[in-house]
Amino acid sequence: MTEGLRQELRRTADSAPVYPVYERAMATARRTRRRTAAAWAAVAAVLAVAVPVATRPAVIPVAAGQAPSLPDRIGLPAYGSLDVDDRPRLGAAAVSFIGDSRRLGLLSGESELGGLVGAYEERYRTIDVGIASRRAPLLSPDGRFAADEGGLVDLSTGRSTPLALTPLAWSPDGRQIVGSTLGTAPGSVDLVIKEVAGGEFRTLATAGEAGFSVAFSADGDRLAYLADGRVHVLDSAGRELVAFTAPSGYRLAGKGAWTPDGSALALVASAAWAPRWFDPGTGQPVAGPELPAVSGGVVAAGLLGWRPDGSALLYLRREAGQAGQVLALSPRAGAPAQVTAVDPAITDVDLAARAISSGGTRAGDPPFLIGPAVWWWLAGIVLALGALVAGVRWKRRAGQRRG
Amino acid sequence: MAEADGFREFVRGRSAALSRHAYLLTGDHHLGEDLLQSALASTYRHWRRVRDSDPEAYVRRAMYHQHVSWWRRRRVPEQLTGGHREVAQADPADATALRLTMAQALSRLSPKQRAVIVLRFYDDLTEAQAAQLLGCRVGTVKRHAHDALRRLRDIAPELLHETERSTR
Structure with a gap:
């Protein structure tokens, strides 16, 4: 039987022509080789990006001797910007801000996100600040922590811990944070101080609903x-040294309200920049530093700190549609000098004390419209579409087989 | 290209034999052409490694494996009745009828059974040689050969009868 099978197989095989496939085989081989090379190149590219990101240390060490600086321009974070807990970590920030922009709140256009700008380079991150927050996250003096009502975020690890207070000021050594909490009496607010590393609140004062403005001396x-129209000065143990009545409608000028030598305290009226200086030891008006006047319509202003050259840094929010500014007010100078231009959509800015005291500035480079996270979203969409198409084709093929 | 040295000559010299294998395995000239093209492309990519050993065995092994792989992936309709572009000349009418019957019978076998049938009864390989070429155990070859022959006996007894008579 098998001999017949052999003969028949040979007869059948002999009817086959010689297939002219040499050129096509060569073309197929080259195409496959190109695709293999491209696939390996893609794998290498993905690894080149993914491995350094995955192996980057969770805590970013700050290079010795490296000084933080302020960008000369602050813009909005990109759509799809990295968040504060994304890798690579920011490490420390020089600037925090909030604003009214779709880039900071896709649903409402009001701040759901704040923005952070790196202490040493132009890296932007977003940070959750809760809907319609009115204050920029408060940066610790070294810029490593950002505090707001939601909690305390360590920018070197991305970890967030609850604070249970509305932060108002950091102590200059960064160990304590002062804030307000709801008081036990109806309609009252407590001023509390807390060790950042942990520990109980210590209540410093109680005031009405209007709350507090707070500033530490430089030392x-x-x-x-x-609070309630009066200025109180406490020592480090919380004992009151002096208290005096502030001019009506005045408040502390900002976290930099103390002059660097502690000899004068600046109070300003709301929505204006015309400081009046008081002796924090006696409460008497004194002649403070002769700072140049600020012209133009001002919606809000905050004295954020002092630079080594003696100039005060002032954040100004201008009237709607106008760009904000961070100005350097040098004593006896004829006019303020702009340090940083602020995007018109930004409504509040905070600067890390160390970035101010370094006196350094750098060229600002706000991100383009689309940020890195958008590419991940797009990659996810492409993968999902690819899976969908593959599924449909597989189903169609299965249908054909059954048919 | 230095790495292709000898490849063209190899293809030119062995195309006829390889085409016959491809046709027997696929039962269709188009599929046979595709199968040979794919196997040769694979051989070309590894030509430097295989040219000094036995490139034809490599191509045949590639064809067998590729064919089983295609069948798994695509479940291509297998018919040995594809349009012949070059019809054998001067075949007796009864031989043509017999060949069609043989082709139809082969199309009823699984790709592995067909591969074993081709290796054992067309290439005249031993069971051990066929197992080595297919990368399986001798027992697997025996089982596929046994099943294939039984199936041929079942579905085409007249074919076996004719072939037996014709070989006496």
Whole structure:
């Protein structure tokens, strides 16, 4: 039987022509080789990006001797910007801000996100600040922590811990944070101080619903707060050194309200920049630094700190549609000098004390419209579409087989 | 291209034999052409490694494996009745009828059974040689050969009868 099978197989095989496939085989081989090379190149590219990101240390060490600086321009984070807990970590920030922009709140256009700009380079991150927050996250003096009502975020690890207070000021050494909480009496607010590393609140004062404005002296030995129209100066143990009545409608000028030598305290009226200076030891008006006047319509202003050259840094929010500014007010200078231009959509800015005291500035480079996270979203969409198409084709093929 | 040295000559010299294998395995000239093209492309990519050993065995092994792989992936309709572009000349009418019957019978076998049938009864390989070429155990070859022959006996007894008579 098998001999017949052999003969028949040979007869059948002999009817086959010689297939002219040499050129096509060569073309197929080259195409496959190109695709293989492209696939390996893609794998290498993905690994080149993924491995350094995955192996980057969770805590970013700050290079010795490296000084933080302020960008000369602050823009909005991109759509799809990395968040504060994304890798690579920011490490420390020089600037925090909030604003009214779709880039900071896709649903409402009001701040659901704040923005952070790196202490040493132009890296932007977003940070959750809750809907319609009015204050930029408060940066610790070294810029490593950002505090707001939601909690305390460590920018070097991306980890967030609850604070249970509305932060108002950091102590200059960064160990304590002062904030307000709801008081036990109806309609009252407590001023509390808390060790950042942990520990209980210590209540410093109680005031009405209007709350407090707070500023530490540069050496951290004294704390001034304004509540219910009076200024109180406390020592580091919380004992009141002096209290005096502020001019009506005035408040502390900002976290930099103390002059660097502690000899004067600046109070300003709302929505204007015309400081009046008081002796924090006596409460008497004094002649403070002769700072140049600020012209133009001002919606809000905050004295954020002092640079080594003696100039005060002032954040100004201008009227709607106008760009904000961070100005350097040098004593006896004829006019303020702009340090940083602020995007018109930004409504509040905070600067890390160390970035101010370094006196350094750098060229600002706000991100383009689309940020890195958008590419991940797009990659996910492409993968999902690819899976969908493959599924449909597989189903169609299965249908054909059954048919 | 240095790495292709000898490949063209190899293809030119062995195309006829390889085409016959491809046709027997697929039962269709188009599929046979595709199968040979794919196997040769694979051989070309590894030509430097295989040219000094036995490139034809490599191509045949590639064809067998590729064919089983295609069948798994695509479940291509297998018919040995594809349009012949070059019809054998001067075949007796009864031989043509017999060949069609043989082709139809082969199309009823699984790709592995067909591969074993081709290796054992067309290439005249031993069971051990066929197992080595297919990368399986001798027992697997025996089982496929046994099943294939039984199936041929079942579905085409007249074919076996004719072939037996014709070989006496």
